[in-house]
Amino acid sequence: MNRDWRVSGLLVQLPLPDHINERAVCNAIAPEKDVDGFHIVNIGKLCLDQRSMVPATPAAVWEIIKRAGIETVGKNVLVAGRSKNVGMPIAMLLHTDRHHERPGEVETVVWNSRYPFCRPWMMHVMPLQCQAWIHRVKRDV
Incomplete structure (x- = not known):
């Protein structure tokens, strides 16, 4: 879905079950499609006052x-x-x-x-x- 041009955004419904690594799942989403802004790139940009997904x-x-x-x-x-x-x-x-x-x-x-x-x-x-x-x-x- 990251590569599909027809998909403009992805959202992971958190929390995930304990056996699933939330950070890995959130970082698997392309930053430009990360609707919640949970990708590490988006979090970093938000903290550094750069344009990011809010x-x-x-x-x-x-x-x-x-x-x-x-x-x-x-x-x-x-x-x-x-x-x-x-x-x-x-x-x-x-x-x-x-x-x-x-x-x-x-x-x-x-x-x-x-x-x-x-x-x-x-x-x-x-x-x-x-x-x-x-x-x-x-x-x-």
């Missing part, structure tokens, strides 16, 4: 932010969600984007990996003036 939901979030005219440059943002196909790409786009027509250039991105709500300590973290900081919240023991 998963559908993060792309929709960007479109909403753009159409609503929300200014993100220099802002502090909390991304509530830990998924690899939504939360992580949104956090990376907020963190890195400077050259595309995306909002980007956020001052601080807090990536909440376990709790879909704000923790009290986040109110103290958000004002920090850091450049390119992503914090993964750990589950309380």
Whole structure:
């Protein structure tokens, strides 16, 4: 299907059974047909602020932010969600984007990996003036 010109995109429904190597399956898809952006080339490009495949939901979030005219440059943002196909790409786009027509250039991105709500300590973290900081919240023991 990678070579078939009639196929414009491929999506792997994750998670896969334990006996199947997800990374190998995702990397077997041609980067230009990788709809979820899970190929290692697409992940690297996203992290390095190069044009890449952006998963559908993060792309929709960007479109909403753009159409609503929300200014993100220099802002502090909390991304509530830990998924690899939504939360992580949104956090990376907020963190890195400077050259595309995306909002980007956020001052601080807090990536909440376990709790879909704000923790009290986040109110103290958000004002920090850091450049390119992503914090993964750990589950309380």
